[in-house]
Amino acid sequence: MKNKQNVRVLIHGTGFAGQGHAEAFRYAGAEVVGIVGRTPAVVQQVAEELNIPYAGTNWQEALAECKPDVVSIATPGGAHELPIKQALEFGCHVFSDKPLTADGESAHALYELATQKKLKTAFAASFRYMPDVIHAKRLVAEGVIGEPLEVECISHFNLEKDIPFGWSHRKEDGGGRLNNNFTHKLSIVTSIIGEKILSIMGEVRDDLGKAPIVEGVHNFKKRRDFIPSDLNDPSLKWGESNVEWSYTVLAQLESEFATKPVSVLFKHGGLHPRFNEDHVVIYGSKGALYIKGHYASGPMYSYSNNQWHEIPLPDDIKSDIPNVEGDTERNWRYLINKLVKDIQGDAVAPYQTFKEGAQYQQLIDLIRKNESWQDVSHLD
Template sequence: MIKSPRVLIHGTGFAGQGHAEAFCYAGAEVVGIVGRTDSVTRQVAKDMNIAYAGTDWAQALSDCKPDIVSIATPGGAHYEAIKLAIAHGCHIFCDKPMTTDGESAEELYHLAEAKNVKTAYAASFRYMPHVLFAKRLVAEGAIGEPQEVECISHFSLEKEIPFGWSHRKEEGGGRLNNNFTHKLSIVTSVVGEKILAISGEVRDDLREAPIVKGVHNFKTRRDHIPDDLNDPDLEWGESNVEWSYCVLAKLKSPFGPRPVSVLFKHGGLHPRFKEDHIVFYGSKGALYIAGHYGSGPLFHYGEDKQWMELPLPEDIAANIPNVDGDTERNWRYLISEFVKDVRGDDVPPYQTFKEGSLYQRLIDIIRKNDRWVDVSDLQNPDAR
């Protein structure tokens, strides 16, 4: 049993700082932080009152001797950092994506299992309050047998956002890694964790983005959009990853005998007309949650054939971490559960490297985009 786990953070940006705050909230001791740039890392450590700041991950593991490491860098930097942490016997909290591909993620999952270290995978929007409420309602039979789920979102992201890791497959970019992971986690948490089948397509609607120096915090990247996109001296980076996707899945549910059909439709660059949403349809009703990640409110369609907004139960509302931002609240929720587990307390199941590696393998399958059936000849019978 570890009363106050020692935590080393890998990453100094939005996620790194958010993880550090969440571990402090959970009662752990953040003993160090590691980043790429010495001056930035030292400044973040000073601002957050973290004693150790460094740029060498291996050295930091030896110097700080953490019980837990928190991986908060872009996905392309996860593999080596996690592998070293496993070798040191550290428990690991990792933001999504786990790595850049299914093969490397699966390797890390097996290494962690062999070393007997605890892992947590932060596709953490399953902890949105209204998602937790939907999970309870489905389990109580509010919609009968789950039959269909619809997840629709359009983000209207600016095409001029500066070029960075989110534009490159090898660095963990793409909307599957950074949107679909949360959506899949939400849906499986409500209707059932067993994924039976999946298919989909991806599309790069962007192709290039301006290269701008000085972008450090992912959350404030919009502030660095160039004023003059026609500047002849402006350099451009090539996108090689999806900005839109459409995925179909079938899930096994403990609440019904037949597979549940799921549609995930996302356009990262396209404008929304009405609100993004998640809908769970069943044999006796439906649940509608407004917002792309289920921010609410939640409406129930029942036997009276009317949509009615349902208030959030008091016990769920009382358990929401007190911090601004959905991302930050969900980190705190999951990290609190993870820290309790490391301490030796009993906690409900949470997603681990098992799910993280599965998600990366599913993304590999979707990106192959090879599930199409050529029907062009059917429109020209004479050619057959």
């Protein structure tokens, strides 16, 4: 038997995502040969902690030195475009966290370049790999709820308004709740219902306005630890938000299991408190599936005979769950495993690529225009 290709990986980004990507690629059997970051001391420390042989701050030099087969882009979205383009020009396959870029036009250009170069890509709107989402996809395909009619995705995060100012507050840096919540929700729904998005409309709103500027925030997951103790300190500087913190989106999806387009509601409040559970519900002509959690973390319930009852995960789905703490880290492992196997020439199920990354960014551009309103003030 011919030995499989040893897949060499170069990581761009040293924070939570970069470290998580590195571990996920190793889980898939790839070799992490280098990591690149902005700050020499930080990238050197992370490389030593993760036992990565090469650490640097110059991306193009790292590409030439490490000669990777695939690169992993784990920086904020506004910093994705140039290193992805350089990696594609170098001949590398690319795994990118979301968003792909800061706008639809540049995202589509990267998709076209990857297609032209015949390189493989993966786009990490990866919460479609939650175990109960995989189960729901199977149940819908089996006709358990009849024809799917509509889907409802509701979530409220109650995020601290005084989280330090950073990339998540800036459109040009890949911030906003559409980039960092809606992408996952849309991927969950298309996975279950069907990948063809027919139409979309929406409204966004900035409920924040500003955030304190604080130095020293490196790991996105630890940003809450840097909230200033005295927000009235006159020396404190503030940054202006220019992205949405709440959104409402309506979409229609084509489904092979339905005769009519399936209606979808996405409702998210980043700063608002929740009263009951966040959830994803798929309603059909003969029943419904309710999954608890903003990203469908479960458990799942089925509606039949006028009552709800919990559905356990099948053994085959449970046995396939990667052994790692954290939903985000587990879902990276699902997707990265597919990409690595695809690079090695194995047959794999379809996964989201730069095609979806570009499509999602174009949809976000449309939603942010807030052009769905009809003036009815003249009506009695």
